[in-house]
Amino acid sequence: MKTFDKSRGFTLIELVMVIVILGVLAAVALPKFLDFGTDARVAVLKQTAGAMTTAANFGGARCQMTPGCANSGWSNNPVQSPDGTSGDMYNGFPTANADAADSHISHWFSISDDFVLSSSNIEYSDFSLKGAPEPSACAVRYQYAANYGEVPVVTITSSGC
Template structure:
């Protein structure tokens, strides 16, 4: 004689609620870690570019000294691009076009970047874009994905400045990561 076995049709409502609750708890616990990883990766990229920028500045300055272009003005050619200099370092002239600034930065930094206007039209053009502050004579490097948030107050960028002064100093590279 065969035993009667009831057929199971699916999960009970209680089982489904328990599984959904467990998944919600796991998602709430794990999601912030993934968000932090993205932020940490962007910050690490900016620090790597900042370090490469410092190294590139040292090499460019050494070359400017060798070519006697380390005075109050000068010019050297790097990778087929003329780099205007002040005090033996790339000068920052806010009146240069976005394209010119981008080409100059790419020549001595070798970064995959486009100018601000290209990034505005095509967010997929490159991972980074260069921008400038004409009033402050600063050059900025932003993530192209952050284009809509970009401003000098958005703290996920690199800023390069080589101010003209009576007592010239080494240019500064400032890395901002607090909003990455």
């Protein structure tokens, strides 16, 4: 007569315990691997940098069409920006210096309230993202055209996003 060995496999309790442990691990570990906040902030920086580049190019094109604007240094004739502000251009493009308020790059595109002008000098302006963990390292920088014939440089710093 044949005898049957005891069934080999998992008991229901063991199976339930494995499922519970996997569920807890998934609930704790998954959010750390799927941090969409950083990706979203970097995407906002890229979008703003693209808008800023387009605005600078648009300002440069308007300057080319304005007599006395497209020359080395400060323009001789102010150019009107889309928000109605008229200001001189520098080397044919909007300036980076917020002290030269009428010709600053911020007049050439609509920047979100999520950004703040964190630093500005004669060479560049930094627009930092307010909600970032480290706003000064989550920013878009507009650097003016240093020489006539060059274009402004827009860079992104995303290490603090």
